[in-house]
Amino acid sequence: MSRRTVAELSRSLARGEFSSTELTRDYLSRIKQFNGVYNAYITVTEELALAQAGAADQRRARGEYGPLTGIPIAHKDIFCMQDVRTTCASKMLSNFIAPYNATVVERLNAAGTVTLGKTNMDEFAMGSSNETSFFGAVRNPWDPERVPGGSSGGSAAAVAADLCAMATGTDTGGSIRQPAAFCGITGFKPSYGRISRWGMIAFASSLDQAGPISKSAEDAALMMNAIAGPDIKDSTCVDLAAPDYMATLNDSLQGLRIGVPRQHLAEGLGAEVESALQAALKVFENLGATIQEVDLPNSHLSVPAYYVIAPAEASANLSRFDGVRYGYRCADPVNLEDMYKRSRNEGFGSEVKRRIMIGTYALSAGFYDAYYIKAQQIRRLIKQDFDNAFKEVDVIIGPTTPHTAFKLGEKNSDPVTMYLEDIYTIAVNLAGLPGMSIPAGSHQGLPIGIQLVGKDFDEARLLNVAHQYQQNTDWHLQGPEV
Amino acid sequence: MVWETVIGLEVHVQLDTKSKLFSGSSTTFGAEPNTQAGIYDLAMPGTLPVFNEAVLRMAVKFGLAIDAEIGRRSVFDRKNYFYPDLPKGYQVTQLQFPTVGKGSLQITLEDGSDKVIGITRAHIEEDAGKSLHEDFLGLTGIDLNRAGTALLEIVSEPELRNAKEAVAYLKKLHAIILYLGISDGNMAQGSMRCDANVSVRKLGAKEFGTRAEIKNINSFRFVEKAINHEVQRQINILEDGGRIIQETRLYDADKDETRSMRSKEVANDYRYFPEPDLLPVVIDEAYIESVRAELPELPNAKRARFVSQYGLSDYDAGVLASSREMANFYEEVVKICDDAKLSANWVTVDLQGLLNKSDLEINQSPVSATRLGALIGRIKDQTVSSKIAKTVFEAMLGNEQSVDEIIESQGLKQVTDSGAIEKLVDEVIAANPEQVTQYRAGKEKVFAFFIGQAMKVSKGKANPDQLNALLLQKLKG
């Protein structure tokens, strides 16, 4: 049954080739066999999965089912799941049993998915390598000596190693797209506001967005159909009915205008990534698209601006972890201040503390204008760059990452080197646009991803473009030897 | 040295909504600890705020009532600090773009003159929870029922010049809030809380002195005492050649003093920034007009109407319009008895005196507007005299009988039968020949003696006009 897309599994379930219970048992046994190697899951919810699978089989028997009924998936451990441990890969929440469901979880439950467990991630989604997890690093299924990317590294590794049919992820500066590129799978970040953030533990509120991590664009469309759309619980979730993302997957690309950012082809881009990108552009040309260069003149400022805005928002978002109402509290505090400081010092890892410090500094008296306001002004310039580019083109395509997956430990001595890993993805979050990474080549046995960026709320077009590429190539069908 | 006091008030008003500012938790006062603290109020990870429409409506209503600029685009900000009664580690408030901008409030001073006090702004923010320090073996207990309740913080300009003005301002604010129905205004329960920024300067100085912020003033009476105490403290320091430190002081009502709060943080740095979980609140003209249409008649307009419609004095009209309940009570009395001036006297003097004596509010009045109206009606149609009416009024307390039943059963009806009065006059004249002689000799002051005698015999029930006329006629006779 392994390494089949959700669309294929869904058809097999419909034809009765196997039951959801059988499929779920198969995935659970794969997790037992391989999770020790990849460390993709923090928590496996075996009992819940079997109960959900049994219920899905019963519904199917009654004829009540949709395309996701009985499909075994995994949730990034940033989504609250009621009565299930939800850790955000932090010691701070290592014993936190969430008292409610995230909207994403609620909607996928309603669609009939089976939850296999909660996947590993960088602590509080702060990282690009999955090495900051309190529960240990995740290993890349293509080469266990390498990182899977981050922060949704556990979800990406689980999908790549086929330890689930697909998974949820979140993306604040590239946390879905970069691990998708490193793991040779499809990662989709919708427009900011397309999917409710209710129940998704906040890193940077104006940048965070949930999305699918899957084996194909078609699978991403299936998940999008279940999770996208307005939610009264999230003020920043737009009141815009989501379209049927499956309906336009097969639209022709004839006449599609593709823009390639000049700045992304410059210094720093690995030759292997560039040649994979050029090959992919050829495929699109053959499908009737036209290619032109576009300018994103401020793109080099996206990382600096991001490292003000994201830590600033995070510094406040993480203040609630104070050891009073839930989460980690230090032993024997001598007074209130001691309780705050030691609980937070012992509960947070060093990258999280570093970002809280940067954010606190950027917002502090005397620095607010020079850092926070300046970063928001640059954010507008970056948004305007995209607006201008989209006057000329329908979709922007470039590299997802400068190179393929790096080795564990290779970049974690210098935070700045690590931050520059997200150089192509971060601007998309600042502008709130939909973006995705799809596999488009490989180098020395490691996958290469390309990034597709669309106009505001034009997710359907992105999924259409990616699907057409995947109908004409087979990079997305390749998997690691597990 | 002559000193001038400068006072600005920051008043926190708890808005009377069913649910909290950003969550669907109940706001009922006095519930068991933490039974009204839901997952957003507890700052559970992943929870998000959604703005309560009733809060916006109430804030705009208040803004219109003080003729303020209404923020067409208001923005929520996070104010960051750690405290156990602040679950998120930040308070959601409005810093740069409040919902209510510059407005003003007219207050009446003791000498009867009016003064306009500027209001800088009124912004919407979350309330904090409560810390309980007793009974936990040296630990503090945290109750988050109040956390996230909607507050309107109303900030005045530093234009109040003494404690009495501050009290007048606060009372006027209180009246408007009750008129608008946006808060119960209960200071004892903390629905209305006041911080005062107090400084003194040499009379005529241009610059303000260094100010102290006095917190925890929870009654009208304490406002005056706390400010007076603080002013004196500052003057004493300055006259001894000392300097005022800018600090926060706590008013201790038991000791009637203010004392310095040990500063929670060496230098507060609240690191305000726009709350990214909420979007700008945009208000259009149509919305403002829809709120304006809901505004009740406000104290000043009501006072003016009472003067023109009922011919009351400005003073009486002001007293009656000072609270919505009082004004409504008054108008109901007028509707029944159709005598505006008599009604004004009875409500502001007799009824108010009774309420003051028993420490009651007008809505707890033991005499209803209907019964008071009926009594005044009986004065008007001369069934009873004004004097006897006071006896009836006394009798009405703790008596369910109607006004007419009381008058009837206690025999208080005024005597208007001229035959009966004539008989009375004849009796009095016959019984006091000496005084008759005096009167007829030109000592007219004795007339009052006869009236008194006649009233005594009639037990006050003789119609005074008729009695007067007949006595005069007979004595002159």
Add this chain to the structure above:
Amino acid sequence: MALEKSDVEKIAHLARLHIDAAEAQEVANRISSILNLIDQMQSVETTNVAPLAHPFDAVQRLRPDVVTERNEREYLQKIAPAVQDGLYLVPKVIE
């Protein structure tokens, strides 16, 4: 922009993080290198650019004033570090 140890201590206090004196210099160095990256922003002129707080020009939606939450105190306090009589307990707060 290079941070001093004393800056680190001040920020750590604002953020209620305990930083050992021994690590303060190391933390200062790492944060300084990040601030150098951030300072690239200063190379661009932004005088007349309006700050962008949200990617889209959406406006706040309003919620009807209705109580939707029930009392779940027992359930929500199961995950609390310390409670007594329904109250969350913390070390004594000194005013």
